[in-house]
Amino acid sequence: MIVAEQKKLEEIVGQIQDFNKILLVGCNECVTVCEAGGKKEVGILASALRMYFLNHGKEMTIDEVTLERQCDHEYLEEIRDMQDKYDAVLSLACGVGVQFMAEKYHDKPVYPGVNTCFLGATEERGLWTERCQACGSCILAYTGGICPVSRCAKRLMNGPCGGSTNGKCEISKETDCAWQLIVNRLKALGRMDDYEKLMPLKDWSTDRAGGPRKVVKEDVQL
Amino acid sequence: MSVKTPSKLEKIMAAGHFGVTSECGPPRGCNPEVIPHKAGFIKDYVDAINVTDNQTAMTRMCSLAACIKLKLMGVEPVLQMVCRDRNRIALQSDILGAAAFGINNMLCLSGDHQSFGDCRQGQNVYDIDSMQLLQTVRLMRDEGKFLGGGDLDGRPRMFVGAAENPFADPFEIRVPRLAKKIAAGAEFIQTQCIYNLDKFELWVKQARERGLTEKVYIMAGVTPMKSVGMAKYMKNRVPGMDVPDELIKRMSGVAKEKQAGEGVKICIETIQRLKEVPGVKGFHIMAIEWEEKVPEIVKGAGLYPRPVVD
Amino acid sequence: MRLNYPANLKIIRVPCTGKVDVIHLLKAIERGADGACVIGCMEGECLYNRGNFRARKRVMQARKVLRSVGIEEERLQMYNLSSSEGPKFALYANDMTEKIKALGPNPLKAAKAKLKAA
Numbered sequence: 001m002i003v004a005e006q007k008k009l010e011e012i013v014g015q016i017q018d019f020n021k022i023l024l025v026g027c028n029e030c031v032t033v034c035e036a037g038g039k040k041e042v043g044i045l046a047s048a049l050r051m052y053f054l055n056h057g058k059e060m061t062i063d064e065v066t067l068e069r070q071c072d073h074e075y076l077e078e079i080r081d082m083q084d085k086y087d088a089v090l091s092l093a094c095g096v097g098v099q100f101m102a103e104k105y106h107d108k109p110v111y112p113g114v115n116t117c118f119l120g121a122t123e124e125r126g127l128w129t130e131r132c133q134a135c136g137s138c139i140l141a142y143t144g145g146i147c148p149v150s151r152c153a154k155r156l157m158n159g160p161c162g163g164s165t166n167g168k169c170e171i172s173k174e175t176d177c178a179w180q181l182i183v184n185r186l187k188a189l190g191r192m193d194d195y196e197k198l199m200p201l202k203d204w205s206t207d208r209a210g211g212p213r214k215v216v217k218e219d220v221q222l
Numbered sequence: 223m224s225v226k227t228p229s230k231l232e233k234i235m236a237a238g239h240f241g242v243t244s245e246c247g248p249p250r251g252c253n254p255e256v257i258p259h260k261a262g263f264i265k266d267y268v269d270a271i272n273v274t275d276n277q278t279a280m281t282r283m284c285s286l287a288a289c290i291k292l293k294l295m296g297v298e299p300v301l302q303m304v305c306r307d308r309n310r311i312a313l314q315s316d317i318l319g320a321a322a323f324g325i326n327n328m329l330c331l332s333g334d335h336q337s338f339g340d341c342r343q344g345q346n347v348y349d350i351d352s353m354q355l356l357q358t359v360r361l362m363r364d365e366g367k368f369l370g371g372g373d374l375d376g377r378p379r380m381f382v383g384a385a386e387n388p389f390a391d392p393f394e395i396r397v398p399r400l401a402k403k404i405a406a407g408a409e410f411i412q413t414q415c416i417y418n419l420d421k422f423e424l425w426v427k428q429a430r431e432r433g434l435t436e437k438v439y440i441m442a443g444v445t446p447m448k449s450v451g452m453a454k455y456m457k458n459r460v461p462g463m464d465v466p467d468e469l470i471k472r473m474s475g476v477a478k479e480k481q482a483g484e485g486v487k488i489c490i491e492t493i494q495r496l497k498e499v500p501g502v503k504g505f506h507i508m509a510i511e512w513e514e515k516v517p518e519i520v521k522g523a524g525l526y527p528r529p530v531v532d
Numbered sequence: 533m534r535l536n537y538p539a540n541l542k543i544i545r546v547p548c549t550g551k552v553d554v555i556h557l558l559k560a561i562e563r564g565a566d567g568a569c570v571i572g573c574m575e576g577e578c579l580y581n582r583g584n585f586r587a588r589k590r591v592m593q594a595r596k597v598l599r600s601v602g603i604e605e606e607r608l609q610m611y612n613l614s615s616s617e618g619p620k621f622a623l624y625a626n627d628m629t630e631k632i633k634a635l636g637p638n639p640l641k642a643a644k645a646k647l648k649a650a
Contacts, residue, residue, distance in 0.1 A: 009600040010600075043555045044554050044555055051558070051562050051598075051603060052600075054643045054644060054647070055603060055639055056602070057643060057647065154306070154333075154335065156351040156352075158352075158402060158406075159351070162332075162386075162390045162462045164392075164462065165391055170461035170462070183392050195395060195398055195402075196398050196401055198353060198402060198405060201354050201357075204349065
């Protein structure tokens with residue numbers, strides 16, 4: 001899923017303080033699971049903002065709504081009539097939701113309430129870690145199911161580098177060395193011979209490097 | 223191993239002599255005197271001088287420019303190139319630029335992560351990694367091709383090297399990794415600073431058993447310690463460095479003002495012991511900001527005078 | 533036990549303090565309460581194992597929110613006692629009242645009145 005983290009209150013306040021009526025919109029998908037922008041977080045943030053502005057002597061309406069998804073037309077349409085009554089929208093969806101909202105309601109200011117961080121997994125309650133960078137051409141088949149693009153600080157295709165120490169990355173003792181993990185996995189799979197195969201230069205044209213990407217599946221298009 | 227390039231370093235090792243290299247870090251500024259000054263101490267005691275490429279991710283004068291400086295003063299440079307700061311276009315382009323100035327040695331590295339340096343907030347590139355950079359140089363040199371498939375007008379005649387850290391983890395892949403670098407095109411290897419000699423010798427032995435020492439010139443890396451403080455720093459703070467406790471004990475056993483001398487002595491003893499290890503073909507003396515000590519070490523280790531090749 | 537405790541305390545019963553959420557605590561302050569405290573079972577004695585630990589975390593989370601909006605975080609408190617400790621309950625109730633009295637009224641009440649007057 002997409003993992004996000006709520007912005008600091010001061011930053012959010014700075015974005016919306018010149019308005020009087022704000023619609024705070026949550027999303028029921030990824031940001032709910034990572035506890036950054038679901039219904040619960042919408043409630044807490046709305047209450048905090050109302051208290052903040054009241055305490056600073058400003059009359060501010062903050063209303064709440066949480067949509068099934070903000071990255072789909074049909075759910076975003078649900079607030080078409082509603083959004084008219086507000087000066088601006090504060091979205092707690094990921095960057096995708098914020099942009100889709102901005103595209104749909106072209107003359108409505110839309111502000112992000114979260115920082116979209118990465119594609120990751122819930123390791124445990126309250127701990128999310130990165131697993132994928134959406135490079136567009138998956139190489140997990142060759143690396144024992146562990147991704148060096150997202151998990152090696154240097155995204156080395158033929159790692160590890162000389163900085164790997166006790167299974168940890170040179171950038172921090174808290175960070176696992178992806179290539180140590182890969183070697184461990186290849187060993188467990190009895191595939192250490194694969195380690196010596198040189199990984200060719202990666203085609204980054206399917207990555208961000210190739211410009212904005214698009215997936216088209218014609219057979220389902222109406 | 224037959225000679226493939228005009229590199230003096232390659233010729234010396236191919237003739238069966240120990241190769242000796244050292245390194246100079248370019249200045250944190252554009253002062254043109256720094257590199258000639260540092261090189262002045264060592265040029266007659268080594269076969270070639272490595273020029274580091276923004277080491278520890280601290281922004282410095284570019285390695286290529288500093289190499290050209292060396293070349294112009296008649297010293298043979300080893301151009302270090304890291305994959306951190308340049309994509310495949312820039313890397314190929316710099317290789318061509320270097321070759322145009324008669325630079326014939328290159329060392330391919332991943333580079334320290336930018337979080338160590340003065341631009342923590344910067345992007346890193348890592349379009350390709352050090353093994354792929356080795357492949358790239360070899361493709362350009364041996365096939366006369368660009369990565370994009372086009373033909374080169376003139377091939378860069380580079381003696382191509384890589385770094386290896388025999389002490390990094392996991393240890394069981396250190397030799398397979400060396401094999402992989404050789405397969406990618408490495409012709410010489412400069413190792414990380416060696417303090418744990420037993421572990422290093424084990425690594426060379428395993429490499430020898432796989433026949434790898436016949437395919438690549440291994441140059442053992444050594445760095446003299448200036449003080450016990452430096453030894454401790456290396457042990458605890460530098461990733462992938464293996465400094466045995468006995469060494470720290472030995473350094474702390476001598477008076478502070480004599481520690482530098484002891485460090486040089488240890489360095490010389492290290493070289494002397496490693497000269498006896500079959501498969502070791504040279505030494506890379508990294509006297510970090512202490513270039514003036516290189517002559518003493520080279521002489522002390524019996525590596526002076528340097529052989530002359532045509 | 534006919535113990536006295538301050539009459540200004542409104543008691544809301546919940547099946548377990550683990551049921552109390554951050555938003556409940558924030559809403560209490562937002563709507564004008566001068567303070568709110570959660571009184572849970574002794575730590576380690578929760579019938580549901582971790583209910584009172586969750587409650588403590590949530591009180592801390594709500595306090596962080598109050599701090600960020602400029603309201604004294606001490607208006608939210610967490611206490612623990614076992615069900616047989618009537619005197620301790622009275623003690624906590626008094627302690628809470630003292631704390632709040634020292635802080636004065638919820639600043640949001642005055643702010644609201646000022647906005648209305650303007």
